[in-house]
Amino acid sequence: MKLLVDMNLSPRWVPLLAEVGMEAAHWSILGAANAWDTEIMAFAKANGYVVLTHDLDFGAILAATHGDKPSVVQIRAENTSPDMIGRKVIDVLRQMAPELEEGALLTVDPNRTRLRILPLHRN
Numbered sequence: 566m567k568l569l570v571d572m573n574l575s576p577r578w579v580p581l582l583a584e585v586g587m588e589a590a591h592w593s594i595l596g597a598a599n600a601w602d603t604e605i606m607a608f609a610k611a612n613g614y615v616v617l618t619h620d621l622d623f624g625a626i627l628a629a630t631h632g633d634k635p636s637v638v639q640i641r642a643e644n645t646s647p648d649m650i651g652r653k654v655i656d657v658l659r660q661m662a663p664e665l666e667e668g669a670l671l672t673v674d675p676n677r678t679r680l681r682i683l684p685l686h687r688n
Contacts, residue, residue, distance in 0.1 A: 566587060566588070566615055566658070566662055566665060566666065567588045567589070567590075567612075567613055567614045567615065568582055568587060568588065568589040568590075568614065568615050568616075568617050568638075568658075569589075569590060569592060569595065569605070569608070569609045569612075569614035569615065569616050569617065569635075570582075570589055570590065570591045570592065570617050570618075571592055571605065571616060571617060571618035571619065571620060571623075572591075572592050572593060572598060573618060573619045573620050573645075574591075574617060574618065574619055574640070574645055575645070575646065575647065576591040576593060577646075577647050578591070578617065578647050578651070579591050581647040581651050581655075582655070585655050587655070587658065589617075590614075592605060595608065596608060602620065602622045602623060602626060603626060605623075606623065606626055606632075606635060609635035610632075610634045610635045613635075614635055615635060615636040615637070615638060615665050616635055616636070616637045616638065617638045617640070617654075618637065618638070618639055618640070619639070619640050619641075619645045620639070621639065623637040623639065624637060624639060624670050624672075624685075627670055627683060627684070627685055628685045631684040631685065631686075632683060632684060633668045633683045633684045634668050634683065635668075636664075636665040636666075636667075636668055636669045636670070636671070636683070637669075637670050637671070638654070638657075638658065638665070638671045638672075638673065639670070639671070639672045639673070640654060640673050640674075641672055641673065641674040642673075642674055642675050650673070650675060653673060653675065654673055657671065657673050657678050661678075661680055664680055664682065667682070667683075668682065668683035668684070669681060669682050669683055670683060670685065
C-alpha cells in the first residue's frame with residue numbers, strides 16, 4: 566500500500582510509516598501546496614495511492630462522485646501528530662489493508678474506527 570499524506574498532516578508521518586515498512590509520500594513533495602482536493606484525488610487514483618488526511622472533503626468527494634478509488638483514510642482526532650495517534654493509525658492500516666486496496670473510506674479516531682466500502686451509496 567502506498568500512502569499519500571495530505572498537506573494538513575505533518576510530513577513527520579512519512580518517516581513513521583516508512584519505519585514500519587509502508588511506502589508514503591507527503592503531498593508537498595508530489596504537488597503544489599495550494600492544489601485542490603480534486604487534483605490530489607486524481608493524482609492518488611492515477612498513481613495507486615491511498616490518501617491519508619485530516620480533511621473531510623475527501624470523503625465528500627467520494628460520496629458526490631460515487632468514486633471507487635482512491636481509498637481515503639481520515640484521521641478524526643484533535644491532535645493529529647504521529648506521536649499521538651500514529652500507532653493506532655498504523656495498526657488500523659495493517660488490519661484494513663485488503664479493504665483499502667479494493668477501495669474504502671476509513672475513519673480513525675482515538676476511540677474507534679469506521680470502514681465504508683467504495684463506492685459510497687446512500688442508505
